Amino acid sequence: MEAILRINDLYVSYFTNFGEVKAVNGVTLNLNPGEKLGVAGESGSGKSTLALAIMRLIRPPGRIIRGAIYINGKDVTKMSERELRGVRWKQVAMVFQGAMNALNPTHRVAFQIMEAIRIHEKINKKEAFKKAINLLSLVGVDPARAKDYPFQLSGGMKQRVMIAMAIALNPSVLIADEPTTALDVVTQRKILALLKELHDRLKFSLLMISHDIDLLLHFCDSIAVMYAGQIVEQSSTKNIVQHPMHPYTAGLLKARFRSNFKEFWSIKGSPPDLISLPPGCRFRPRCDMASEECARENPELIEVKPYHFVRCLKVQDAAEN
Amino acid sequence: MIRKYIIKNKKGVFGISVLFLFGLIAVLAPYLATRNPWESFKPNLGISKEHLLGTDLLGRDVFSQLIWGSRISLLVGVGSAAGILIFGSLVGLASALSSPFMDEILMRFTDIILYIPKLPLLIFLAMMLGRGFLNVVLVMIFTMWPQTARIIRSEVLSLKQRPFVEAVKVLGVGTFGLVKILIPHILPLLLASLTNLTIWAVVYEASLSFLGLGDPSVITWGTMLYYAHVSGVIFIGNYIPIVAPGLCITIFGVGMHYLASAIQDVYAQRTRLWKPF
Amino acid sequence: MKYFLRRLSLVFFAWVFALIILFFLPRLMPVGPEALLADRFRLPEEAVLLMRKEFGLDLPITTQLLRFLQNVVFKFPPDFGYSYINYPVRVKDIILSHLPWTVYLMMSSLMVTFLLGSVTGIIAAWKRGTKLEGILSLLAIFCLSSPVFWLSYILIIVFAFVFRVFPPAGAYSVTITSTFSLQFIGSVLRHSVLPMLAIVLTQAPSYFLLVRDNMSLVFKEDYVITAMAKGVKERTIVFKHVARNALLPAVSLFGTQVGLMLGGQIMVEAVFSYPGVGKLIVDAILGLDYPVVIGFFYIIITLGIIMSIVTDFVYIIIDPRVRYG
Numbered sequence: 001m002e003a004i005l006r007i008n009d010l011y012v013s014y015f016t017n018f019g020e021v022k023a024v025n026g027v028t029l030n031l032n033p034g035e036k037l038g039v040a041g042e043s044g045s046g047k048s049t050l051a052l053a054i055m056r057l058i059r060p061p062g063r064i065i066r067g068a069i070y071i072n073g074k075d076v077t078k079m080s081e082r083e084l085r086g087v088r089w090k091q092v093a094m095v096f097q098g099a100m101n102a103l104n105p106t107h108r109v110a111f112q113i114m115e116a117i118r119i120h121e122k123i124n125k126k127e128a129f130k131k132a133i134n135l136l137s138l139v140g141v142d143p144a145r146a147k148d149y150p151f152q153l154s155g156g157m158k159q160r161v162m163i164a165m166a167i168a169l170n171p172s173v174l175i176a177d178e179p180t181t182a183l184d185v186v187t188q189r190k191i192l193a194l195l196k197e198l199h200d201r202l203k204f205s206l207l208m209i210s211h212d213i214d215l216l217l218h219f220c221d222s223i224a225v226m227y228a229g230q231i232v233e234q235s236s237t238k239n240i241v242q243h244p245m246h247p248y249t250a251g252l253l254k255a256r257f258r259s260n261f262k263e264f265w266s267i268k269g270s271p272p273d274l275i276s277l278p279p280g281c282r283f284r285p286r287c288d289m290a291s292e293e294c295a296r297e298n299p300e301l302i303e304v305k306p307y308h309f310v311r312c313l314k315v316q317d318a319a320e321n
Numbered sequence: 322m323i324r325k326y327i328i329k330n331k332k333g334v335f336g337i338s339v340l341f342l343f344g345l346i347a348v349l350a351p352y353l354a355t356r357n358p359w360e361s362f363k364p365n366l367g368i369s370k371e372h373l374l375g376t377d378l379l380g381r382d383v384f385s386q387l388i389w390g391s392r393i394s395l396l397v398g399v400g401s402a403a404g405i406l407i408f409g410s411l412v413g414l415a416s417a418l419s420s421p422f423m424d425e426i427l428m429r430f431t432d433i434i435l436y437i438p439k440l441p442l443l444i445f446l447a448m449m450l451g452r453g454f455l456n457v458v459l460v461m462i463f464t465m466w467p468q469t470a471r472i473i474r475s476e477v478l479s480l481k482q483r484p485f486v487e488a489v490k491v492l493g494v495g496t497f498g499l500v501k502i503l504i505p506h507i508l509p510l511l512l513a514s515l516t517n518l519t520i521w522a523v524v525y526e527a528s529l530s531f532l533g534l535g536d537p538s539v540i541t542w543g544t545m546l547y548y549a550h551v552s553g554v555i556f557i558g559n560y561i562p563i564v565a566p567g568l569c570i571t572i573f574g575v576g577m578h579y580l581a582s583a584i585q586d587v588y589a590q591r592t593r594l595w596k597p598f
Numbered sequence: 599m600k601y602f603l604r605r606l607s608l609v610f611f612a613w614v615f616a617l618i619i620l621f622f623l624p625r626l627m628p629v630g631p632e633a634l635l636a637d638r639f640r641l642p643e644e645a646v647l648l649m650r651k652e653f654g655l656d657l658p659i660t661t662q663l664l665r666f667l668q669n670v671v672f673k674f675p676p677d678f679g680y681s682y683i684n685y686p687v688r689v690k691d692i693i694l695s696h697l698p699w700t701v702y703l704m705m706s707s708l709m710v711t712f713l714l715g716s717v718t719g720i721i722a723a724w725k726r727g728t729k730l731e732g733i734l735s736l737l738a739i740f741c742l743s744s745p746v747f748w749l750s751y752i753l754i755i756v757f758a759f760v761f762r763v764f765p766p767a768g769a770y771s772v773t774i775t776s777t778f779s780l781q782f783i784g785s786v787l788r789h790s791v792l793p794m795l796a797i798v799l800t801q802a803p804s805y806f807l808l809v810r811d812n813m814s815l816v817f818k819e820d821y822v823i824t825a826m827a828k829g830v831k832e833r834t835i836v837f838k839h840v841a842r843n844a845l846l847p848a849v850s851l852f853g854t855q856v857g858l859m860l861g862g863q864i865m866v867e868a869v870f871s872y873p874g875v876g877k878l879i880v881d882a883i884l885g886l887d888y889p890v891v892i893g894f895f896y897i898i899i900t901l902g903i904i905m906s907i908v909t910d911f912v913y914i915i916i917d918p919r920v921r922y923g
Contacts, residue, residue, distance in 0.1 A: 444880065
């Protein structure tokens with residue numbers, strides 16, 4: 001079964017006055033049809049850059065330096081603007097972070113959904129409006145709110161509108177970038193339930209990005225853990241929870257709230273400066289298992305077990321023996 | 322790294338060099354001017370080796386006038402700007418840090434002056450005080466200080482809301498100590514105001530002189546324009562006496578503007594390489 | 599509502615107070631009205647006495663003050679007496695005859711300034727970093743830094759002397775006698791091009807910079823990425839998504855622009871000998887025509903106060919907190 005989204009050795013950097021910020025350093029990732037893949041990582045790990053890159057939304061001073069992104073078999077990095085117009089929103093759509101500012105404050109909600117539809121389909125305003133109303137009901141927003149402006153809606157409702165807009169053209173791939181951040185816990189649950197329902201019904205493949213690993217563990221089929229612009233571990237959710245291999249993954253899992261709320265634990269140190277990355281393994285300064293060998297070369301991402309990829313010399317050495 | 326960033330900033334470099342160049346010209350005027358600017362030669366000569374920019378209707382060397390004129394123009398410009406800034410920021414600071422009642426009174430007072438359009442007020446006051454470039458400086462300070470006071474006051478007021486000010490007050494530093502602490506925070510605003518006020522002052526000195534309210538016994542870029550206007554030299558076809566001093570004022574303004582923009586960039590640490598699409 | 603009425607009465611008294619100060623102003627000048635009549639016009643004794651009577655200067659100061667207030671506060675249009683320079687023309691007549699020209703020039707300049715500045719600002723922000731934007735920005739800053747009277751002269755030199763396309767002075771050609779003929783209107787339009795250009799070139803850069811900078815900020819907003827992701831065309835994003843949000847400060851600048859433009863207006867009228875209020879006031883101040891000066895400042899002060907009341911009123915309507923608070 002061909003993966004519907006294939007990212008091959010992708011490199012994305014921002015060329016600022018302070019130097020080259022290497023946001024994405026060689027990411028290889030596959031999303032299979034119908035799969036729910038979660039990308040976990042701290043702020044600054046490059047997750048959002050990755051999401052934007054998939055849709056070719058990286059703006060100067062940022063640039064895709066190297067690599068390929070295959071959507072439904074075609075390489076997006078080599079496409080012209082016209083070709084991209086056939087891909088964007090039709091084959092891959094995005095639900096943006098926070099929906100706080102992702103909706104234009106001077107346009108009515110229905111208009112924004114209609115705009116998405118009418119760019120790609122030749123239908124008149126009336127038809128588009130009807131479709132927009134249907135989509136709003138589908139995501140659980142009262143159609144009477146269709147003519148409201150974004151500031152009149154609550155955070156949860158805005159996120160629903162964002163979702164309605166994203167599924168409007170029935171894309172094959174849906175990218176959700178921090179879809180529940182900035183929402184209260186109850187609303188978070190509701191939005192996740194909505195996403196699950198839509199996923200079951202419309203059968204799109206979902207790439208969900210979040211810094212909340214708990215959320216991803218409960219929602220997704222597989223997890224990819226990102227650190228300093230690279231994938232350091234990728235496997236099915238079950239494997240990740242039961243046998244986390246990379247020390248960073250282990251740390252993330254350990255850092256979740258303990259059920260008895262007595263202990264707070266955090267991974268020591270802080271994420272590296274993406275302008276001046278240390279040589280060797282990027283995680284080494286914060287790793288308890290690190291050795292001299294780790295300082296010399298940055299390990300490759302290797303499949304040490306069936307569908308379990310890890311980027312760690314220690315783990316790879318142990319697996320060989 | 323920051324220094325490299327400043328040098329890379331083309332606008333800032335341009336601004337500083339303009340300022341530096343004009344300042345240098347002003348200081349070295351006696352050595353740079355080829356002729357005595359008051360002496361009359363043959364009128365309406367064109368550009369030549371003896372008279373680099375020709376002569377005006379009275380036969381005076383335009384180039385030398387320009388060189389000497391830079392002195393007073395810049396002096397009045399920078400002096401007025403400094404005066405406005407000092408007086409205005411003192412009032413603004415005092416108003417923001419004192420009781421709301423005092424603040425209200427001071428602001429009403431500044432509002433009265435702010436209501437009146439600047440040029441008519443300038444002209445009126447200049448008439449009252451009479452000619453002389455010191456009067457010009459005084460008149461300009463009186464007209465512009467309210468604007469600066471308002472700007473400084475609103476900045477200080479918003480700073481007052483910040484948590485660190487509360488914290489410092491609790492430590493009991495007193496008003497003077499508070500001012501000392503606030504100064505680095507309002508410094509970019511002060512610098513920006515200074516450059517803007519300098520531009521303003523140079524242009525308005527020229528405006529007043531142009532209308533005949535300046536000091537005719539002194540040569541400034543403004544009085545050069547006044548003579549060019551009054552003597553009607555452009556009707557004869559000699560455009561240089563009008564073009565040259567105005568061009569100097571404009572280039573000076575452009576330089577200062579870029580300087581102000583560069584200062585802002587440094588403080589905001591803006592990435593110049595950003596593009597929308 | 600009570601708040602509003604209280605404010606209005608306060609403002610009224612402030613206005614009267616300002617007028618009283620205005621009344622005393624000429625008498626504070628180095629050359630007061632009395633001395634003026636005697637020295638300036640170099641009239642013989644009997645004539646001076648007659649003039650004093652005409653201008654009401656022979657009455658005690660309190661009577662003069664009361665008469666002044668009576669004429670200014672309770673009459674509309676207010677009566678400031680005779681102009682010194684243009685005697686026997688009354689101040690209000692002379693101001694009214696000059697007013698239309700200034701209003702015409704100012705209104706048309708305002709429109710063009712706003713449009714030109716905003717549109718170029720939008721384009722400059724769109725093409726940020728390109729040569730076009732660099733040239734536009736440089737031109738804008740150059741025009742902004744030029745003294746408006748100098749720029750006027752440059753325009754005159756280029757377009758009136760070198761190229762002879764537009765007339766260098768006046769509001770209309772003096773050879774045309776009948777007003778409201780097509781010829782006359784054409785002449786008026788031709789004569790207003792250069793003055794308007796001078797004002798527009800010096801004022802538009804403010805809008806240009808404001809719009810350009812604000813657009814650049816708005817471009818960084820998340821909803822622009824949303825629009826790009828949806829596949830909205832570049833041009834549509836610029837005008838429908840970004841400009842809509844970014845033009846707001848330009849519109850509020852537009853509201854306050856009139857006061858700022860007055861200075862430029864005056865200089866332009868002086869250079870082009872345009873018969874508007876600006877030229878009038880310059881001549882009046884330089885010629886020590888006090889009644890005209892007072893009349894002029896009256897207009898300014900009253901207009902300013904009316905504007906502030908109107909804005910207060912608008913705020914009250916818009917913001918319910920003020921209504922009930």
